[in-house]
Amino acid sequence: MASIETIGKRLVELNIVNDDEFSQAVEQAKATRSSIFSAIVDGGFAAEDSIYKFLEEFYRLPFLSLEHMEIDKDSLVFIPEDIALQYMIIPLYDLGDELAIAASTPLDVYTKDYIQGLTRRKVVNFLATKKDIFNAVKRLYITVDSGDSNVQSMLEGETEEKESYLRDLIKEAEKAPVVKLVNFILTQAIEHKSSDIHIEPYEDRVHLRYRIDGALYDYPAPPLPMHRALVSRIKIISALDIAERRLPQSGRAEIKVKDRTVDLRVSIIPTIHGENVVIRILDKTSVRLDLETLGFDAGFLEKLKEVIIKPHGIFLVTGPTGSGKTSTLYSCLQNLHDPKKKIITIEDPIEFNFMGISQIPVREDIGLTFAASLRSVLRHDPDIIMVGEMRDLESAEIGIRCALTGHMVLSTLHTNDAPSAATRLVDMGVAPFLISSTLIASMAQRLMRRLCPYCKESYTPSREILEEIGVQHNKARDYTFYVGRGCAKCSQTGYSGRTATGEMFVLNEHIRGMINEGASSTSLKQVAARFGMETMRQNAFRKFREGLTSWEEVLRITTADEH
Secondary structure, eight states, X not given: OOOHHHHHHHHHHTTSSOHHHHHHHHHHHHHHTOOHHHHHHXXXXXXXXXXXXXXXXXXXXXXXXXXXXXXXXXXXXXXXXXXXXXXXXXXXXXXXSEEEEEESSOOOHHHHHHHHHHHTSEEEEEEOOHHHHXXXXXXXXXXXXXXXXXXXXXXXXXXXXXXXXXXXXXXXXXXXXXXXXXXXHHHHHHHTTEEEEEEEEOSSOEEEEEEETTEEEEEXXXXXXXXXXXXHHXXXXXXXXXXXXXXXXXXXXXXXXXXXXXXXXXXXXXXXXXXXXXXXXXXXXXXXXXXXXXXXXXXXHHHHHHHHTSSSEEXXXXXXXXXSHHHHHHHHHXXXXXXXXXXXXXXXXXXXXXXXXXXXXXXXXXXXXXXXXXXXXXXXXXXXXXXXXOOSXXXXXXXXXXXXXXXXXXXXXXXXXXXXXXXXXXXXXXXXXXXXXXXXXXXXXXEEEEEOTTTEEEEOOOHHHHXXXXXXXXXXXXXXXXEEOOOGGGTTSSEEXXXXXXXXXXXXXXXXXXXXXXXXXXXXXXXXXXXXXXXXHHHHHHHHHTTSSOHHHHHHHOOXXXX
């Protein structure tokens, strides 16, 4: 589909709208999440007839009048009535591998993918007015009352009514359009290399977003009336209680997509407008357990390897959820893997199966916590122990005990920077002398989006931008600034893939003394910098100078260094 700029330029050239009217329509389209053509007509900037004439000529799409056209009713089964009304489309006839549809505007790439995935047909697009499509939908579809008005009374009724309600939920969740829709959402997310799927109900709509390379992107969402059936279907495949809508639930599922096995971790929480669903996608086939592929530069990797080969002590990887901590620990284990050493991991959940490494899954529901597992692990003569997370004082103290008795312990913490790992342990209640005597090093990391190599181009930023990132205007010529313009290869985002950035806080005698004296994380960071530690902001800025990422990414994931 043509870019907004191209469409606007052509509309202005044909005197259908002027520049100011088009700009207003663009803002209105963003605010209402509608097409630019609908915004132009609804805003009164141009007559509907002139817009449809433009669409027919610009996109070379035939325009149809549906009022007296004979539509194949058998084709209606491919698109539910709710979806037809939401996207203002209607199936016309089924051609086997293709489905002819009428739409009120040309389909954008995401909507077209969504409809093609739902129908399992290649879509052939014709144009028709909104009024014609609306009238045809109401004339041809058979409206079935979903019975939502009876839900509350059924829940408050007797056991037989509740059982009937549960049967209705299951029946609704197993209808072909619902099954197809869930399968399509999962498949589309996996194909777009998403890490998470967010399905969020609001008062008048459902919000569907995929997290791709760390950022959330909107995708065409199912209509609000389908939300309950959609959530019920997800609960069924992840073995959750389909009738429970008042309490949070967590589950998991395993699906096959194109001969690959993908794990799904499902979390559902109740909100005022319905149940909010987040699905974490763990594609084991895409995991590459190699330190060199994480994206750290050569100097950083050398320090990391020097730390993890120590015979005993604690090494911590810090950062927020989704910053790549687990991938780094897995890659460290792969690097340390040796038949002469025994490695045991304690994880929640186990995200990758290692051959030759003993992995223990945490089961808090039966008392198998991190701390309980750690106590037992010591009796199995390990050389290296990986603990998924030091969550509390008990697990931290046992981990320290393991390090004191000659074991190498790898784990994670949630802190903003590397030096804060030491002060975080103090806050948890660990004695400072135990930290200074066992902690070898801690590293903090983030994942930065890479600029798309296909649409990356240089540009000259404004003086305001230069000031924001700390570059003097007269020194701007020393840098080459890049921006991703967006293309089909990167789904118009300007970014493709991610690379890691971080900082490595290695303890020496001076820093150990500061920890014993209760120094703050800021003081520890300043002293570490004087001993040569490159901060995360400095490391990220270097990747920006190399043209790997943008200055927006540097500012998004790192904070300014305190001096």
